[in-house]
Amino acid sequence: MKLGYRLLILVITLAALGCNNANDDKQKELELKEKELALKEKDLELKIAESNQKKIPLKDAVKLAEAQFAKYLPTMLNAHNAYLDSQDTFTGDFTGDGLEDIAIYFSLAPNEGGNTIVAQGLTLYKNTGTAVKVIAGYEPDYMFSFLKINKGKIYVKKLAYAETDGRCCPSIKTTHALTIAGSKVY
Incomplete structure (x- = not known):
């Protein structure tokens, strides 16, 4: 009986850890997308700044x-x-x-x-x-x-x-x- 409880606790713990890993992966993916978006925003700001500079003949x-x-x-x-x-x-x-x-x-x-x-x-x-x-x-x-x-x-x-x-x-x-x-x- 004690062995059954231990197995049940082990299965529940592993399942919880698996969910955490999935959440960690989703969190990392979200952070990566946020960084990509920030880089695109900076690139756009640079292009706008360049276009606002006076053009030379x-x-x-x-x-x-x-x-x-x-x-x-x-x-x-x-x-x-x-x-x-x-x-x-x-x-x-x-x-x-x-x-x-x-x-x-x-x-x-x-x-x-x-x-x-x-x-x-x-x-x-x-x-x-x-x-x-x-x-x-x-x-x-x-x-x-x-x-x-x-x-x-x-x-x-x-x-x-x-x-x-x-x-x-x-x-x-x-x-x-x-x-x-x-x-x-x-």
């Missing part, structure tokens, strides 16, 4: 990008022992967010002189609507010319020499659409 975004480029330019010049031979600024949406971004093309010539390019590339700036942020640099090991920004892509023309080409005039030209992946461009 494209010409101001270009000026900001060019100022950032000018600030970094001495580092590039020292690294290549060169001077800035040319610089051009292009705009178009290459990040897919509907805002015109900025691409700055540059070519560097050697300080010692001569008719050569020691480096050329693009510095890419994302326009957030309120500021610009450098997202990538493109400095390939081949010569190229900038073509256009169209439908979210940057197009360049790769330039290569045939055996009979003069140094001034590479004759092999192929169009290449750049791919932007994180902070890499290829």
